[in-house]
Amino acid sequence: MRYESLLDALGGTPLVGLPRLSPSPDVRLWAKLEDRNPTGSVKDRAAAYMVASAEKDGLLYPGATILEPTSGNTGISLALVARLRGYKLICVMPENTSAERRTLLEAYGASIVSSPAAGGSNEAVRVAQGLAAEHPDWVMLYQYGNEANARAHYETTGPELLADLPEITHFVAGLGTSGTLMGTGRFLRERVPGVQIVAAEPRYGELVYGLRNLSEGFVPELYDESVLTSRFSVASADALRRTRELLSVEGLFAGISSGCVLHAALGLATKAQAAGERADIALLIADAGWKYLSTGAYGGTLAEAEARLEGQLWA
Amino acid sequence: MAIEVRIPTILRTYTGGQKLIEGSGSTLDELIADLDGRYGGLRERLVDDAGLRRFINVYLNDEDVRFIGGLSAAVSDGDTVTVLPAVAGGAR
Numbered sequence: 001m002r003y004e005s006l007l008d009a010l011g012g013t014p015l016v017g018l019p020r021l022s023p024s025p026d027v028r029l030w031a032k033l034e035d036r037n038p039t040g041s042v043k044d045r046a047a048a049y050m051v052a053s054a055e056k057d058g059l060l061y062p063g064a065t066i067l068e069p070t071s072g073n074t075g076i077s078l079a080l081v082a083r084l085r086g087y088k089l090i091c092v093m094p095e096n097t098s099a100e101r102r103t104l105l106e107a108y109g110a111s112i113v114s115s116p117a118a119g120g121s122n123e124a125v126r127v128a129q130g131l132a133a134e135h136p137d138w139v140m141l142y143q144y145g146n147e148a149n150a151r152a153h154y155e156t157t158g159p160e161l162l163a164d165l166p167e168i169t170h171f172v173a174g175l176g177t178s179g180t181l182m183g184t185g186r187f188l189r190e191r192v193p194g195v196q197i198v199a200a201e202p203r204y205g206e207l208v209y210g211l212r213n214l215s216e217g218f219v220p221e222l223y224d225e226s227v228l229t230s231r232f233s234v235a236s237a238d239a240l241r242r243t244r245e246l247l248s249v250e251g252l253f254a255g256i257s258s259g260c261v262l263h264a265a266l267g268l269a270t271k272a273q274a275a276g277e278r279a280d281i282a283l284l285i286a287d288a289g290w291k292y293l294s295t296g297a298y299g300g301t302l303a304e305a306e307a308r309l310e311g312q313l314w315a
Numbered sequence: 316m317a318i319e320v321r322i323p324t325i326l327r328t329y330t331g332g333q334k335l336i337e338g339s340g341s342t343l344d345e346l347i348a349d350l351d352g353r354y355g356g357l358r359e360r361l362v363d364d365a366g367l368r369r370f371i372n373v374y375l376n377d378e379d380v381r382f383i384g385g386l387s388a389a390v391s392d393g394d395t396v397t398v399l400p401a402v403a404g405g406a407r
Contacts, residue, residue, distance in 0.1 A: 119402075232377050234377065
């Protein structure tokens with residue numbers, strides 16, 4: 001297939017069956033391979049839409065500086081767009097994110113401001129908001145509250161899924177900014193009666209949840225509970241085990257958040273199978289495993305991998 | 316058997332530092348009331364007039380209770396309830 005430029009190759013990702021992990025011919029799992037995007041993650045969709053939207057609104061002009069709290073994929077996606085369109089990029093990321101992401105961001109020409117590991121992305125958001133207040137000329141796209149993030153999925157991911165899998169019964173994706181679930185979820189709900197929209201949320205080690213007051217918690221502005229039908233918390237051990245199953249059973253080398261999503265999807269599949277119901281469950285593979293090799297997730301025993309992952313942001 | 320409840324670091328001042336506590340009840344509301352009897356003040360940190368506090372997430376066997384009845388969600392012996400503060404998550 002031919003495209004005018006790398007950014008034009010965005011989206012249109014394959015949906016592949018997972019026959020070996022599916023419980024029966026009536027209860028099937030399908031994986032949407034978002035690692036097949038220009039920088040290798042689903043975030044390319046949100047980045048392209050958020051930048052286009054800011055350009056349209058006159059917020060971004062040549063030479064402008066984009067500031068974003070991101071622990072990885074969104075930053076890498078923005079770094080590509082910024083490089084090609086002539087913007088500077090500053091990413092605020094927790095210091096406990098993987099080395100690959102930092103190296104890649106710097107290679108694209110982005111600057112990195114580190115935020116404390118304790119508190120995870122909450123803390124990165126806070127640091128970025130402080131910087132934005134000090135530098136009013138910097139443009140914070142703010143993926144957690146930018147409607148263009150969800151709209152990217154309403155206009156692209158959702159229609160792609162429905163075209164490839166008109167019989168879809170469930171859509172499962174990771175919950176972060178909630179953009180993927182909100183956009184795809186709204187689109188599917190409008191067109192597929194009874195479709196279930198299911199969030200899989202990583203459950204980290206205690207360090208990540210921090211010690212701050214509970215009134216300072218964080219819920220993304222994009223998050224609308226009414227779009228979801230259920231939401232599952234997946235422990236690191238389960239996410240790791242499923243990530244390895246994707247690789248060993250189906251040959252799919254995915255990032256750890258995809259193991260988290262698979263764990264929730266298999267729970268739904270088991271439930272449908274037990275109830276004797278047909279199910280076509282689409283799950284979103286947000287990225288491949290390359291950026292997580294240094295976390296030790298793919299080598300040694302599961303217990304060793306889990307211990308190495310403690311305190312890291314793996315999704 | 317009882318219902319096992321996992322308490323986040325921030326709330327362990329109410330449980331004498333314990334990470335795992337046990338309680339009983341037939342709904343989440345009853346369970347929290349039972350716990351509050353022994354760990355006074357805990358309920359107030361989890362629940363306000365509108366229900367579960369905005370920045371508190373409670374999971375019953377890993378499923379968010381907001382989608383299965385909230386405080387009215389049915390619980391039974393052998394279940395695991397996990398309480399977590401809402402965070403922005405990881406790699407966004």
